[in-house]
Amino acid sequence: MSRLEPDAPAAVQKVRAEPKPRSRLERIQAGEPVETVTHEAIAAEDPCFEIDRFNLWYGQKQALHENTLVVPRGKITALIGPSGCGKSTLLRSMNRLNDLIDTVRVAGEMRLNGDPIYAPGVDVIELRKRMGMVFQKPNPFPMTIFENVVYSLRIDGERDKRVLREVAERALRGAALWDEVKDRLEDNALGLSGGQQQRLCIARAIAADPEVLLMDEPCSALDPIATSRIEDLMEDLAGDYTIVIVTHSMQQASRTSDYTAFMYLGRIVEFGPTSDLFQKPRLKETEDYITGRFG
Numbered sequence: 001m002s003r004l005e006p007d008a009p010a011a012v013q014k015v016r017a018e019p020k021p022r023s024r025l026e027r028i029q030a031g032e033p034v035e036t037v038t039h040e041a042i043a044a045e046d047p048c049f050e051i052d053r054f055n056l057w058y059g060q061k062q063a064l065h066e067n068t069l070v071v072p073r074g075k076i077t078a079l080i081g082p083s084g085c086g087k088s089t090l091l092r093s094m095n096r097l098n099d100l101i102d103t104v105r106v107a108g109e110m111r112l113n114g115d116p117i118y119a120p121g122v123d124v125i126e127l128r129k130r131m132g133m134v135f136q137k138p139n140p141f142p143m144t145i146f147e148n149v150v151y152s153l154r155i156d157g158e159r160d161k162r163v164l165r166e167v168a169e170r171a172l173r174g175a176a177l178w179d180e181v182k183d184r185l186e187d188n189a190l191g192l193s194g195g196q197q198q199r200l201c202i203a204r205a206i207a208a209d210p211e212v213l214l215m216d217e218p219c220s221a222l223d224p225i226a227t228s229r230i231e232d233l234m235e236d237l238a239g240d241y242t243i244v245i246v247t248h249s250m251q252q253a254s255r256t257s258d259y260t261a262f263m264y265l266g267r268i269v270e271f272g273p274t275s276d277l278f279q280k281p282r283l284k285e286t287e288d289y290i291t292g293r294f295g
Ligand SMILES: Nc1ncnc2c1ncn2[C@@H]1O[C@H](COP(=O)(O)OP(=O)(O)O)[C@@H](O)[C@H]1O
Pocket: 058, 063, 081, 082, 083, 084, 085, 086, 087, 088, 089, 090, 101
């Protein structure tokens, strides 16, 4: 039997029949499944890395919910969203760095150039060579500038001095650091400035010839001049590399990236070309975030 009496006043019937529609953010907060809004332009891109209904839990707590995202080849993709929304967790999942945490459990899939990276038998060391990673705080190894850059080749047993030298020069040029360090390659890397150290970390990452470069707030420890050098460098590297950058700075995302994904509470809310996402977002929730109304 209907709880709505047939003779109830019209106003009451209306209120009961049409509950106030809740916003997407309220539905996300309530833990309901919410589909990502992906702009059509993405479909025209060549996928390099695919995230397919990926979920991650830290113990009981779910940190990523049904994340689906195609990272276009040779482009820069930015992940933005309020602190704690899962940007770093998603980035670290892309080279399986989260495997190092005991309590982590995952479901769903990710593919690098078609290869499932969570499939049984995947060599995680090999995978990490294919995915260069640059962290928030520059982390050069306490060794010479030269040895930092050729580190991955040393690990692979490369001994040919000429090869090492060539790779080091190419990577340092690629990272826009060569001119500053070419006469001091034997100096300890820890003597470099913060911005130089971060470019050295980028050189070390690209020396391994990765398919994707992951950057987690790579400029947050740098001054504005060093930041702008890294941003210029990213522009130079795009095309040759597929870059995913996590940034809390919307200015940085809009300056540097081709595509932007807005994340909230472990969901990818909206994903599209950066200019569209910032200038004409599809969702009110995205607009509210980029205009500073929350977060
Ligand atoms: N090692 C961890 N163990 C447990 N919870 C974690 C861990 N790392 C992150 N989290 C939680 O997962 C959520 C997402 O964090 P994170 O990916 O660091 O977000 P963001 O990078 O967007 O700031 C947060 O609630 C955070 O507290």
